[in-house]
Amino acid sequence: MATAVPAEGDAVARAFGPVAGEASLPGGLLVRGLTDGPDLLAAGVGPALAAASTATALTAAALRGEPYRLVVSAGIGGGFAPAAPVGSLVVADEITAADLGAETADGFLPVTELGFGAVTHRPPADLVRAAARATGAATGPVLTASTVTGTAGRAELLLSRHPGALAEAMEGFGVAEAAAAHGVPVLEVRAVSNPVGPRDRAAWRIPEALAALTAAFEGLAPVLRRFSTERVKP
């Protein structure tokens, strides 16, 4: 489980049992041994650091002979109105890099149209459905941006490029790239702390969003456990 900051990891951890130990990895702090729960990585803010630290954790686990079977990007995020109000929960059915490409006179071109890489990762549809059922979350595209949207114009532009987008955060695509490099499925879960739009940091409802994150993982725990065990039967 990869969050950006430790406060988000703590919110997830509250849904599981006590912590047994911690390890420092290049790029992030890894909490291991939550009773009956996942390892938690404070992977850092932004897609680049999140990708680097998630890849490090995946490699370390593979080298010790305990490869991860699922990677979850989790935390707070901005919600696109009216579909994802503050306090609500979003499970990504697409994890999309919103600003990975080139600006041209005729508009934005994603890197895929330039002949490179990927801009979208899709979590397993059965897992998305089960996660939404267990938590009451809305499902839809979650955008990853290196810059938090701060104007109504930018929010409208993003929605015109990504119709149906529900939320924006800064790590999902980086975490998903690391998971894809290791051939591991990915899920992204966001509790909405603020609307995507004109910047008003004082209005972010962080404690409420963190509480929603804890509640979400109380519901998600059995779903994640089932997915991780059922998928690896030889």
Ligand SMILES: O=C(O)c1cccc(C(=O)CC[C@H]2O[C@@H](n3cnc4c(=O)[nH]cnc43)[C@H](O)[C@@H]2O)c1
């Ligand atoms: O100050 C705190 O107590 C605190 C506790 C938990 C998290 C934070 C953060 O600042 C997390 C930053 C994290 O949040 C995501 N985020 C939230 N809203 C948006 C948004 O509108 N657009 C993009 N990203 C957003 C993002 O993933 C950041 O990494 C503070």
